[in-house]
Amino acid sequence: RKEVEQDPGPFNVPEGATVAFNCTYSNSASQSFFWYRQDCRKEPKLLMSVYSSGNEDGRFTAQLNRASQYISLLIRDSKLSDSATYLCVVKGGSYIPTFGRGTSLIVHP
C-alpha cells in the first residue's frame, strides 16, 4: 500500500459545482497535513494546511479524519481558474513530507 493515495481523476465539473477530493494515508503517526495546488508545468504551491478541527479558507474547506486516516478537500462554487492538480501532503515525525500523486480537476463552462 502506498503511503499516500489519491484518486488521480480527472474530476470534470461545471462552473459553480461543489467537488470533494479525499486522500488516504497509511502511517497512523502522521502529524502534519497539507493540500498543494499544481498548475500544468508549474511548481506546487501551498493551498492550505489541514488542522485537526478542520479549517476553511474562502471556498475551500479541509478536513482531517484521524480514525479513518484520510484528509479531504472541498471546493465550493468551482471557478474555471480552479482547474489544476491538487496534491495531498503528509508528514510524520521526520522532516520529510510524502506527496500523493495528485488529483486532476477540470472545471468547464
Added chain:
Amino acid sequence: DTGVSQNPRHKITKRGQNVTFRCDPISEHNRLYWYRQTLGQGPEFLTYFQNEAQLEKSRLLSDRFSAERPKGSFSTLEIQRTEQGDSAMYLCASSIRAAGTDTQYFGPGTRLTVL
C-alpha cells in the same frame, strides 16, 4: 524576487553526461529539499538539508546522485553518467520552522531531458 530560484530551467543532455543543477532558497530559510517529479506523479523526495548538513537521503538516490549545500545557502544537485530514466522535473523547496508550522516553498524546477 525573493522566492526560490533554480537554474537552469531546462537541460537537455546526452546519456552518460554529467549535469549539475543549482537552487537558491529563500534567504532566511534554513531547510532545503530536493525532489524529482515525473509526469502524472507527485514530487518524490530525494534529499534534505538543514543548514549545511545533509540529514536525509532517499533510497531513490543512487550513488550517481550527489547534493551539496556548502555554506548553508544555495545547493547543487549533480547527476553523474545520466540515464534516460533520469529525465524528470527536479524541484527544490525551502522552509523555515516558525509558529509551529514548516511550509515549503518550491522553485520553478529544472526540467531534465536525457537523450
